[in-house]
Amino acid sequence: MKTLLNILQRRIFLAAVPAVLAFAGCGKDDDSPAPAPDQGRIVIVNGAASLNVPVKVLANDVEKAQLSYGQSSSYQNINTGAQTFKVNVASSGQNVVTQPSSLSIEKDKSYSYFLYTPNATTAGAGLQVVDDLTAPATGKAKIRLVNLAMASTGPLRLSQQLAVGYSDIIPDVTFPGASSFIEINAGP
Template identity: 45%
Template sequence: METSFMLRRAFQALLPATLLLTACSKDDVPAAPAPDQGRVLISHAAAAANTQVTAFVNDQQVGQLNYGQTSSYLNVNAGTPTLRINNGAQQVATQPLTVAKDQNYSVFAFSPTATVGSVNLLTVIDDLTVPALGTAKVRLVHLGVSATSPVRLSIPPATPTGAPNDLTTDVAFGAASPFVAVNAGPLNLAVYNTGAPRTQVVAVGEGTGSGTGTRNFEAGKIYTVVVRGIAGSGVPTAQQIQAVIISNN
């Protein structure tokens, strides 16, 4: 009897360990942690390659864009992935990206010249920190082929002989300004040359490319003004110089 009692006690002592081993079967191995990621926005502003392009990140297709279209922000694993732009089956541009955890980026496909099919890539870091109370943020990206360079994003003068109120410093072709703060409300912005006399290169207006009207810059919002197209005579209407607005948040 005593032996039977001791065996029973030993079995009871082993039972919790047995259950624990059963619970820790291979089916319950913890899932691998999610990879660190950043976010990348892609914009097709290559006026000399104004057909649909396909974007790939590390050979994985992430979207197709017509000329003038911009993607939403895409989640991309942190590291140094390669962005590739194809026109049909033909690769037209490729560039390694440096993507940091929780950082945001914009990549602009643009034409460095008016040569048909020419495409380069401009990558900029997007500071999406919320603007101060009652303000918005805006920046200028200059991708206008053969247009005046450098240029500035400005508020036009109130009188014909007045000077524009510059919002950004000089922005060369193929470059972007930092974001700057503007008071929230309706604005009719324009892009001006930097020499004398100060003349308007292109009006921003409502930001659709028409160059007319005003845009209501909402408090807390972040915007990018993109100058794109080709300057010169004989350029088809859809590819002429224009300024458009992209919302970043």
């Protein structure tokens, strides 16, 4: 009897082991976390002189900055692809850019978004510019000229005074527009 009992126990055990192993593995698949989305970076500048109230800037309905005239945000991450930018009055939510801007953001690129007013009687508009954030050469600084001056009668230029006369560093930036970054000598 003891032998028959030992044989039955062994057979039941051997039959149960595969079933336990089969069912123990089910339903415990650890899903890998979703990969982080590709991102770029953006800084937002409020240069809209005729908008005399703080505004909220939204990218795909997510608040990116709340700024008064003359203020700018720091660089912040933003998902790649098409981003719809809206600009609203911070206190009321009223839209101040009548047509939202659709901006294309690329992976690992940096951008500036300038809010401006085309003239004194219209709502705001947006200007997107790609930023070159590579370090300047030793002893140099990088600058760019952005023209948001709605009252200017022509393009703006940045000149440097020489011993005799002036030399254009950045020529003819039309409204609204921005030059590329250029390197100049650092210091006074």
